Amino acid sequence: MxxxxxxxxxxxxxxxxxxxxxxxxxxxxxxxxxxxxxxxxxxxxxxxxxxxxxxxxxxxxxxxxxxxxxxxxxxxxxxxxxxxxxxxxxxxxxxxxxxxxxxxxxxxxxxxxxxxxxxxxxxxxxxxxxPPKEVLIAKLLGSFNAPLSKLAYLLSAISDKKQAEEQA
Known part of the structure; x- marks a missing residue:
């Protein structure tokens, strides 16, 4: 036993x-x-x-x-x-x-x-x-996304400016 x-x-x-x-x-x-x-x-x-x-x-x-x-x-x-x-x-x-x-x-x-x-x-x-892993990942992706959004906005503004100059 x-x-x-x-x-x-x-x-x-x-x-x-x-x-x-x-x-x-x-x-x-x-x-x-x-x-x-x-x-x-x-x-x-x-x-x-x-x-x-x-x-x-x-x-x-x-x-x-x-x-x-x-x-x-x-x-x-x-x-x-x-x-x-x-x-x-x-x-x-x-x-x-x-x-x-x-x-x-x-x-x-x-x-x-x-x-x-x-x-x-x-x-x-x-x-x-x-914070939970999901929140940390979201913050990380958000930090990557912010510069890309600014770059896209900048490129769009340059493109708009060139179009305006060509039409003038």
């Missing part, structure tokens, strides 16, 4: 490691004090943004992080800790959790791991202030 229990734990650690390794962003939060409605609302927001939100047994999650070489984050797996895993948008988990924590004081940002770099709670809050 003990071998079966150990085997199940090893499978769970492997599953957690796979998710942690695949995630671009991993944010840890203390959730104690959230009621069912608040937790459901948070999970819904995270799910809609493509963020996975899990509560793992701390010893298993800590061991998975350690096996991946992220020993610095293992100290945060104490007490009621939930993990938000962002796979596409690095800022989404931090942004959603930070915004939710502003309205619900029971939720507390603890730490994070973003593209292999360990973040403390303050760095997670900084990350939360970065």
């Amino acid at each position: 003990p071998n079966k229990n150990r085997e199940l734990k090893e499978q769970k650690i492997a599953e957690i490691k796979e998710k942690m390794d695949k995630a671009q962003a991993l944010i840890l939060v203390k959730y104690q004090g959230l009621n069912v409605e608040e937790d459901t609302a948070l999970r819904k927001q995270l799910r809609e943004a493509g963020v996975e939100y899990k509560v793992y047994k701390n010893t298993l999650a800590s061991r998975a992080a350690k096996e991946l070489g992220h020993e610095g984050i293992t100290k945060f797996f104490e007490g009621p800790i939930a993990v938000a895993l962002g796979y596409d948008d690095v800022t989404a988990p931090a942004r959603i959790l930070n915004d939710f924590a502003k309205e619900h004081k029971a939720l507390e940002l603890v730490a994070g791991l973003v593209n292999g770099e360990e973040f403390d709670a303050n760095k997670v809050k900084e990350l939360a202030s970065v």
